[in-house]
Amino acid sequence: MKPASEAELAEAVRGAAGPLVLRGGGTRSIGRPVRGEVLETGGLSGIRLYEPGALTLVAGAGTPLAEIEAVLAAEGQRLPFEAPDMRGLLGTQGESTIGGVVAANASGPRRVQAGACRDSLIGVRFVDGAGTVVKNGGRVMKNVTGYDLVKLLAGSHGTLGVLSEVSFKVLPVPETAAGLIVSVADPAAAVRAMAVAMASPYEVTGAAWLPGTGVVLRIEGFAASVSYRAGKLTGLLAEFGTVEAESGAEAVAARWAAIRDVVPLQGGTGDIWRLSVKPSDAPGVLARLGAEAVMLDWAGGLIWARAAAGEDLRARMGAQGHATLVRADAGTRVRIAPFHPEPGPLAAIAAGLRAKFDPRGILNPGIMG
Numbered sequence: 468m469k470p471a472s473e474a475e476l477a478e479a480v481r482g483a484a485g486p487l488v489l490r491g492g493g494t495r496s497i498g499r500p501v502r503g504e505v506l507e508t509g510g511l512s513g514i515r516l517y518e519p520g521a522l523t524l525v526a527g528a529g530t531p532l533a534e535i536e537a538v539l540a541a542e543g544q545r546l547p548f549e550a551p552d553m554r555g556l557l558g559t560q561g562e563s564t565i566g567g568v569v570a571a572n573a574s575g576p577r578r579v580q581a582g583a584c585r586d587s588l589i590g591v592r593f594v595d596g597a598g599t600v601v602k603n604g605g606r607v608m609k610n611v612t613g614y615d616l617v618k619l620l621a622g623s624h625g626t627l628g629v630l631s632e633v634s635f636k637v638l639p640v641p642e643t644a645a646g647l648i649v650s651v652a653d654p655a656a657a658v659r660a661m662a663v664a665m666a667s668p669y670e671v672t673g674a675a676w677l678p679g680t681g682v683v684l685r686i687e688g689f690a691a692s693v694s695y696r697a698g699k700l701t702g703l704l705a706e707f708g709t710v711e712a713e714s715g716a717e718a719v720a721a722r723w724a725a726i727r728d729v730v731p732l733q734g735g736t737g738d739i740w741r742l743s744v745k746p747s748d749a750p751g752v753l754a755r756l757g758a759e760a761v762m763l764d765w766a767g768g769l770i771w772a773r774a775a776a777g778e779d780l781r782a783r784m785g786a787q788g789h790a791t792l793v794r795a796d797a798g799t800r801v802r803i804a805p806f807h808p809e810p811g812p813l814a815a816i817a818a819g820l821r822a823k824f825d826p827r828g829i830l831n832p833g834i835m836g
Contacts, residue, residue, distance in 0.1 A: 471510040473592065473600060473631040479506060480629060481598025486832050489625035491529065491567030494552075494559045498624060498805050498834035500797045508566050511631050514538060522637050525590070528566025528630040535565055539637055547638045548584045549575030549723075555733045557794050566630040572622030575727040576673040576685070579665065579765050581638070585621035590634030593620060595627070596825030604634060619820070625831040627824040641687040645697045646713030646722055649682040649704050655750040657682050658767040660707040662746060665766045667703060669696040674766040675726050681708065685723055731762050732773045738795040740780050742770040744788030755783045779803045806835045 470476040480487070486503030508529040516525040519542040526535055532550060539545050550568045554560065567573075569591070574583040581587070590604030593616075603616035620627060651657040657676040664671045664684055673685030682704075686696050701710045713719055725731070732739060737759055744752050746767030753761055758772035758780070774780055777799050781790050789807035792800065809817060821828070 468504065469507040469510045473511065473594070476506075476508070476511065476629060476631055477594045477598045477600050480594050480596065480829075483827075483829050485829065487629075487829050489570075489629055489831050491564035491570070492531065493561035494554050494557070494563045495567055495571050495573070496557060496559055497571065497791070497793055498831075499800050499836070501831050501834050503829070503832070506629065508564065508629065508631070511566070512564075515632065516634075517542075519544060522639075523589075523634065524637050525632065525634045526565050527632055528564065528569070530565050532563040532565055532568055540640070543640050544637045545640050546635060547577065547581035547587050548573075549577040549581075549727055550584065551575045551727045551729070553728070553793075556729045556739060565633055569621050569630060569633050570623065570625050576675060576723055576764055579674060579768075580670070580672040583621075585618050587635050587637070588617050588621055588633060589636050590632075591617050591620050591630060592632035593628035593630045596827055596830050600631070601628065624834055626821055626835060627830070629830065641689070641693075643690045643693055644685060644687045644716050644719045645693045646719040647682075647684040647686070647697060647700055647704070648680060648711045648713060649684070650708035650711075651676070651681045652678075654753050654763070656707055657763065658746055658749055660704055661763075661766040663703060663707075664700060667700065669700050669703075671700070673723055673726070674764075676763040676767070677726075677731060678761065683722065683726065685719060726762075726764060729762070729771050732760050732771055735760070735773060737773045737776050738778070738799065739793045740770075740772045740774060740790055741793045742772065742780070742784065742788055742790045744768060744770060744784075748787045752784055752787055755785070756780055757783070777802075781807070804836070 468479050470479050487506045488501045488503045490505055490507045511527040511529040513530060514526045550573045568584060572584045592602045594600055649660055651660055660682050661674040664674055671684050672687045675683045686693050704710050749763060749767040749770060756772055758774045760773040762771045784790060792803055792805040
């Protein structure tokens with residue numbers, strides 16, 4: 468099914484006789500395999516409202532992300548959270564949609580400075596499991612009482628409702644960007660260097676560590692400010708190793724697009740894991756993982772790892788952080804829970820929310836459990 472309007476979407480959900488497999492662009496095949504009738508949101512496409520002066524954009528959930536980024540770029544604006552393109556990492560096709568980005572709360576390297584997708588999301592319209600159209604939030608940033616469904620829907624992977632429309636606060640594109648590369652081979656020293664950079668007043672918008680390259684930092688803003696901050700950071704980080712400037716905004720953009728899309732771990736065999744940890748814990752977790760390939764993002768708070776197929780890396784993490792199995796075959800995703808198991812009280816709350824919003828249990832059932 469591919470509804471062309473919100474009314475058709477609501478009717479499709481109300482009339483569903485069994486489980487529904489929700490699909491945006493088909494680029495983020497994460498979670499346990501779900502069987503059922505496919506319900507596509509690609510027909511709910513188009514930018515409904517864009518006010519550059521108010522930094523506000525409203526679009527149908529099926530709108531291609533590339534279309535939104537092109538419209539924003541024409542006005543010198545962008546989505547703040549730098550949504551990653553996972554097709555190369557996951558080996559998927561299709562075209563990412565803005566609804567899929569929200570459903571996954573997909574957020575890139577700039578999260579350390581601008582926040583996650585849910586932090587830029589200011590309004591949603593969706594159809595719940597009973598076929599009821601629900602609206603929450605609006606077109607301006609404001610405080611409200613009651614359930615914050617905007618934040619709740621982001622990252623719910625379609626288990627609470629089928630998004631039909633989303634509203635965002637957008638930001639101007641900075642005048643320029645610069646990059647610094649610090650020659651640090653040891654992950655513990657790399658995390659310390661990134662901590663120093665992030666704690667400085669020099670507004671770092673990206674901090675990653677790539678084995679074989681070192682610590683990579685990004686600074687964005689007005690040209691004079693960027694040059695000044697890059698110089699100050701060079702002196703501040705000299706104790707950790709040689710600091711080199713990456714020349715040219717285009718080269719910096721290409722570097723961070725590769726980090727955003729996890730290009731160093733693309734290809735090859737094995738499973739891909741995404742681990743969220745306290746940055747100071749990252750070196751110890753890395754030492755225990757024994758992964759084939761790794762990289763750090765979010766100043767050490769995000770570990771990407773490629774490991775042997777079929778192995779549950781959570782057993783090596785101990786109680787530190789949580790891990791998501793991002794890429795594996797269907798059999799492994801049945802045997803090993805792709806999403807980190809929730810503590811009992813939290814799992815009970817999540818189950819209660821799903822029962823409230825999807826009483827028939829038809830929306831992507833089992834994808835997160």
